[in-house]
Amino acid sequence: DVALGGSAVGTGINTPKGYLEALSKSLVQVTGFNYRVHNNKFEHLSLKIALAHTAGALKNLCSTLYKIANDIRFLGSGPRLGYGELILPANEPGSSIMPGKVNPTQCESMLMVTLNVMGNMDTIMSANKEGNFELNVMMPLIINKMVESTHLISDSMHSFVKFCLRDLKANEEQLKYNVDANLMSATSLNPILGYETVAIIVKEAYQKNKTFKEVGVEMGYFNEAEYEAWRQQAHDETE
Numbered sequence: 001d002v003a004l005g006g007s008a009v010g011t012g013i014n015t016p017k018g019y020l021e022a023l024s025k026s027l028v029q030v031t032g033f034n035y036r037v038h039n040n041k042f043e044h045l046s047l048k049i050a051l052a053h054t055a056g057a058l059k060n061l062c063s064t065l066y067k068i069a070n071d072i073r074f075l076g077s078g079p080r081l082g083y084g085e086l087i088l089p090a091n092e093p094g095s096s097i098m099p100g101k102v103n104p105t106q107c108e109s110m111l112m113v114t115l116n117v118m119g120n121m122d123t124i125m126s127a128n129k130e131g132n133f134e135l136n137v138m139m140p141l142i143i144n145k146m147v148e149s150t151h152l153i154s155d156s157m158h159s160f161v162k163f164c165l166r167d168l169k170a171n172e173e174q175l176k177y178n179v180d181a182n183l184m185s186a187t188s189l190n191p192i193l194g195y196e197t198v199a200i201i202v203k204e205a206y207q208k209n210k211t212f213k214e215v216g217v218e219m220g221y222f223n224e225a226e227y228e229a230w231r232q233q234a235h236d237e238t239e
Contacts, residue, residue, distance in 0.1 A: 066114040
């Protein structure tokens with residue numbers, strides 16, 4: 001919706017009869033978009049509510065993208081001293097002094113873009129409330145930040161998919177090691193072995209720096225086949 005025809009602060013003064021109807025048709029014909037002339041021009045000249053709602057939606061999108069990119073960045077850290085659960089594509093040499101280093105450049109780019117856009121959205125929110133009385137003179141700022149932000153986030157999402165997500169791989173060997181070494185995964189066996197038994201095995205495994213399965217087999221609580229069957233059963237029940 002647009003406030004064209006509002007003339008002086010939404011009053012419509014000196015607007016010829018039939019002008020709004022002709023304007024509505026011309027807008028559609030010229031732009032190809034279904035623009036409509038807003039009924040309440042006082043409100044539409046003073047408040048940019050639709051753009052404020054859009055800013056809120058974009059900010060929510062950015063917070064989600066930030067979280068995804070940050071998680072991928074950390075899960076791809078390694079290969080020896082980080083999480084190492086994801087293998088990020090090496091798009092460029094990572095370092096001039098550390099051979100073989102792979103930087104999470106696409107993740108870091110996404111983080112910077114989303115922070116920038118979220119800041120722009122806050123600017124739009126602030127500019128929207130500057131519609132003092134009948135006119136919001138901050139409209140150029142609102143449009144500038146909205147156009148800039150939609151281009152930024154669109155380009156960044158396209159780049160993130162093309163240069164990161166498309167070739168992102170799971171480090172299955174590291175994932176298996178982490179699952180086996182994680183003592184908290186034994187919680188799923190409480191209904192089968194009982195809390196006290198599981199606690200005994202976990203404590204022993206921690207002290208000996210072994211896996212839950214290794215210690216459970218050594219102590220005679222189960223064999224490897226039973227353990228794997230119980231783990232699969234617990235997994236199936238949580239789906």
